[in-house]
Amino acid sequence: MGTIIKNFIRFFIIVAVQVLILNKISLRWWSQPYGFPIFIPYIYPLFILLLPFEVPVAGLLVIGFITGLSIDAFMNTPGIHAFATVLLAYLRTNVLNALLPKHLSDYKAQAPSVKNMNWTPFLTYAAFLIVIHHTAYFVIELWSMQNVGYLILKIIASTITTLLLIISYVMLFTKQQSR
Amino acid sequence: MRNFILFIRRFFNLILFITLEIVCLVLIARTHAVQGVDLISSSNSMVGALYQKQNEVVYYFELKRMNDSLLNENKKLQERIVGQQQWERVKDTIVNRGFRASDTSVTLTYANFIYRTARVINNEVSNTDNYITINRGSADGIKKNMAVISGAGAVGKVVSVSKHFASVISVLSEKQPISAKLHDGTFGPVVWEIGKPDVLIMKDVSQEVKIRRGDSVTTTNFSFFPENILIGRVFKVELIKKNSMQRIYLHTAVNFRNLQYVYVVENTFLQEKMDLEEANK
Structure with missing residues (x-):
């Protein structure tokens, strides 16, 4: 019961941070006026990444769809975030199975975290899924292959920013073990 | 039948996944036309x-910052009033009779504009199509297709309205080109150069038109905007060798990064005009 409430609260906090703070920041790397795409830092995929291991794939898909739609409503991009997030939710189980030594059902009442996965697998897991999410999102948003370079730059820059945000979240909200 | 149910149970996740993605794609496709954002x-x-x-x-x-922009706008309006007054005086001296302005100038009122103020409550510049949310809606008389301008220049067009809020698609959008004209009356569409929140492009301007840096580009009266609203200023002219046309790069007049207050402009004859144009097709 506790995990449900915890995830519920986390949903609202992450969506609020995304919508009210991060959406207002249009990042532009290096302040040279032209040449580099501007983009918004995204953190909301983190919510799907941190859901417990036991959530079935169907549940993940529905949760991802709802999360994506709520971001869409705020960003005026009906369907695009939802599409990318559902894709991320679908691939999550496969990526976790590939990265973890034991089968997923062996982890009782746990969620993916640095503590039970260690840094490298966790970051691989996050980076892989976020690259896929951002690629899907920006390809649909731009919907043209005219300037592939621009697209790739935007994906790379945005992914790095998102990963930095995720790392800082993990560092802030993981309980340190007492030595 | 049993096989069918087994099939569904086996591939339930995949089926759910595909269904949800199709729902998303339908949503995306619906909004590809500007009308579907509701x-x-x-x-x-x-x-x-x-x-x-x-x-x-x-x-x-x-x-x-807003105080400054309001001051600037006031200054511009004051200058316009002064200019108007002087012009009337000149006209009076030429005619050498005690005419009033309304007697001498024959103005045809073919468009009647109602201005409403609104505050920008959400604003974005980094997407392919950028939307602005304002705090006026149908309760304040805002309708679809109204033009939105700010003190500095053209901003966008209302695309969806609820009771107290409205979404505006801004000039910085791939799917919303606006009709523009140069100082000598040459007109053409102005589109946004994606990814640069202060650059607009006017394509395919013929070579005969002489354009200098700093020239202003304004709206025409055959779009939904009122005439002569500043869109931007020329900062670069490029000659395309392929079709020997010029491509003009503009800096937007409005700074979309700190948009605060806008005016929603209602053209009372717009519906009639659109109906007439529709009837010809």
Whole structure:
């Protein structure tokens, strides 16, 4: 019961941070006026990444769809975030199975975290899924292959920013073990 | 039948996945036309209310900058009034009779504009199509297809309206070209160069037109905008060798990064004009 409430609260906090703070920041790397795409830092995929291991794939898909739609409503991009997030939710189980030594059902009442996965697998897991999410999102948003370079730059820059945000979240909200 | 149920149970996740993605694609396809934004957009009342709350917090920090922009706008309007007065005096001396302005100038009123003020409560510049949310809706008389301008220049067009909020698609959008004209009356569409929140492009201007840096580009009276609203200023002219046409790069007149107040302009004859044009097709 506790995990449900915890995830519920986390949903609202992450969506609020995304919508009210991060959406207002249009990042532009290096302040040279032209040449580099501007983009918004995204953190909301983190919510799907941190859901417990036991959530079935169907549940993940529905949760991802709802999360994506709520971001869409705020960003005026009906369907695009939802599409990318559902894709991320679908691939999550496969990526976790590939990265973890034991089968997923062996982890009782746990969620993916640095503590039970260690840094490298966790970051691989996050980076892989976020690259896929951002690629899907920006390809649909731009919907043209005219300037592939621009697209790739935007994906790379945005992914790095998102990963930095995720790392800082993990560092802030993981309980340190007492030595 | 049993096999069918087994099939569904076996591939339930995949089927659910594909269904959800198709729903998303339908939503995306619906909004590809500008008209379809209604369903999920920031003009819906819950999202609007949240943005309003957020804006009330950040509003205070922007007051200083807003004062400056209002002062500038006032100055511009004052200059226009002064210019008008002098022109009337000149006309009077030429005619050498005690005419009033209304007697001498024959103006044809073919468009009647009603201005409404609105505050920007959400604004974005980094997407392919950028939307602005304003805190006026159908209760204040805002309707679809109204033009939105600010003191500095053209901003966009209303695309969806709820009771208290409205979504505006800004000039910085791939799917919203606007009709523009140069100082000598040459007109053509102005589109946004994606990814650069202060650059617009006017393509395919013929070579005979002489353009200098700093020339202003304004709206025409055959779009939904009122005439002579500044869109931007030329900063680069490029000759395309392929079709020997010029491509003009503009800096937007409006700074979309700190948009605070806008005017929603209602053209009372727009519907009639659109109906007439529709009847010809």
